[in-house]
Amino acid sequence: MVEWTDAERKAIKAVWGKINVDVTGPQALARCLIVYPWTQRHFGSFGSLSDAASIMSNKKVAAHGKVVLNGLGLAVKNMDNIKSTYAPLSVLHSEKLHVDPDNFRLLSDCVTIVVASQLGRAFTPDIQAAWQKFLSVVVSALGKQYH
């Protein structure tokens, strides 16, 4: 069971409160596809991903980015229960989507970096630590049902 201090809960909810899912989601997913091009393997049906500009203007990437960030919202609402909340999503990513779980960490790093660029100096080291602890729990839960 993951233990959250009051300070960590406060920091994570504060960061989430400042995130606009419709902006951060698309930016984080696009960034992941650009910085780690091998992640594009899961998006063959999304149309043109040939360069950074086409990735950033791709409507399917943007739509999917929102889906992913809304999924993260589920974890924020169920911080004491992330593993069981994410069990169905983990099964989906393993058995239907066949995503290498190492890629979840890359996407979560991109979410962190987009959040950092949006919050600037307000994204302090302590807040970063709490946020990354939260994301690592989410990433671990997503990989839990793989076998």
Added chain:
Amino acid sequence: MLPVAEEIGSEALLRMFTTFPKTKTYFSHLDISARSEHLRCHGKKIVEALAEGARNISTLTTTLAPLSRFHAYQLRIHPTNFKLFNHCIIVTLACHMGDNFTPVAHAAIDKFLSAFSAVLAEKFR
């Protein structure tokens, strides 16, 4: 980037120590609290080495040979820690640069830092 080497370097180190506490084990001989002299000095040293690498980007192996030997035979840092520090440099740049830290810039920096770390870890075995 050089005039703010100390600021970026020390902030990246502080972020790394706060987010990944196990990285502090390599610094038990220094005072690495926020804004300490050691932290600022060490942060500056690292960023200046990165800048030197960037200036000689096609000859990283030769340029970094002394640092590579130092990390392999004296510091003996577990190689996974390079990734953690690189990530914190990138987060620091994102905080300072906001929207100017574009995905393309991010990709280039990530690629450079990965290449730099690979050279540093080259002589480990």
